[in-house]
Amino acid sequence: MRWTTAGPVGVVAVLAGLTPFTTAGQASAQEGGAYGHGHRTHVVRPGHSIQAAVDRARPGDTIKLLRGTYDGGVLVNKRLTIRGAGEKTVLRPGGIDHCAAVKRAGTGICVIGRPGHPVKGVTIEDLTVRKFAKNGVFGQFTDRLTVERVLAADNGEYGISEFNSTRGRFAHNWALNNGDEAGFYVGDIANAHGTVVTGNRSTGNAIGLLVRHARNVKAWRNELVGNCVGVALVDDGQKGGQGNTKVWKNNVSKNNRECAAHEEVPPLGGTGVLFFGGDHNLIEKNVVKDNRGRLPYSGGIVLFRGTPPLNRPARDNLILLNVVRGNAPFDLVDNSGSRTNRFRRNLCRTSNPAGLC
Structure with a gap:
């Protein structure tokens, strides 16, 4: 996990949302309707090049993928929608x-802008990205990147991620068994301007959801189950730190x-919500149950100092109205290096130090 650089029932529930649609019979069609902007739909059939359609498309066009298998490594640098037919795309x-041309080799779909010139309004939906050496869907220097109803499975590092990006939306996706990093990642941005992570499932990853060196992120109603760590909020020592993130109504079990x-990351395991530093975050109304381990960072909701070299305290965070039960060694742990964190009205049994419940 580069801190310094950029069950069967669950399967059915997630994949049921990846609804196929009627296939088109022509390679490119004019879209009219209520919009009337002349945007086109480019239909790509299995075995044909998505990249060729992306290169041919004009900003605002849609790339429509039918059921079947396609080569990944698709680079997007303009406003487009890439829409599959569900999990069988x-x-x-x-x-x-x-993606190798922009130093992101081993990525299924990479959406890449430039500093000060983000790619705006890209949407990726209703498809699967599987078995890439690095990343499933990767965004860098983007604004309003939307990823919905995507299955990111068995990729080597990140499932679905955005770096140096603002106003993203990750909704109703599933990140499954994505190697060394996180199922979902938001990071490397002083102000994410309300990037949303909602309605997703993340399981079998190193971290279910990682927010690192980012502020103003919102995560709610996600299933973060069966990872090494459910949620991690990380201040890695970069200027501005991490904070102002709201995590609420998630199942972190x-x-x-x-x-x-x-x-540079220590061994991890058995942790629900882990703070490495961070300030002014709100952890509210989550279910954090049965996260059990024997490592220093194991437990339900655990606060530690940030990572080297600065090791800044976790401070001014509010942990409120969470159900935190059955975690080991403790439900709540405050080893933050600060006395400014508040634990209020949580349903829990054990804490270190005593008295947090």
Whole structure:
């Protein structure tokens, strides 16, 4: 996890949301309707090049993918919608990796802008990105990147992520078994301007949801189950820190996988919500249950100092009205280096120090 750089029932529930639609019979069609802007739909059939359609498209166009298998490594640098036909539209490695041209080799779909010139309004929906060496869907220097009803599975690092980006929306996706990093990631931005992470499922990852060096992120009604850590809020020492993030009404349970030390990250496992530093965050009305481990960071909701070199305290955070039960070694842990964190009206039994429940 590069802090310093940029069950069967669950399957049915998530994939049921990836609803196929009627296929089109022509390669490119004019869209009219109520919008009347002349945007086109480019239909790409299995085995044909998504990148060719992206290159041919004008800003505002839609790339429509039918059921079947396609080569990934698709680079997007203009406002487009890429829409599949549900979970049976699958991008996997093969052919030319166009993301390598922007130093993001091993990525299914990379949406890449430039500092001060973000790619705006890209939407990716109703498809699967699977078995890429690095990332499923990766955004950098984007604004209003939307990823919905996407299954990101068995990728080597991140499932669905945005770096240096604002106003993103990750909704109703599933991140499954994505190697060394996080199922969902928001980071490396002083102000994410309300990036939304909602209605997702994340399981089998190192971290279910990672918010690192970012402010103003909102995460609610996610299922973060069966990872090494459910949610991690991380101040890695960069200017501005991490904070002003609201995490509420999530199920953060049974995150009991074990992850070995990785680069500068210590071993992780058995943690529901983990703070490495961070300030003015709100953790409210979550269910944080049965996260159990024997590591220093294990437990239900656990506050530690930020990472080296600054090791800034976790401060001015509010942990409110959470159900925190059955976690080990403790439901609540405050090893934050600060006395400004508030634990209020949580339903829990054990804490370190005593008296937080």
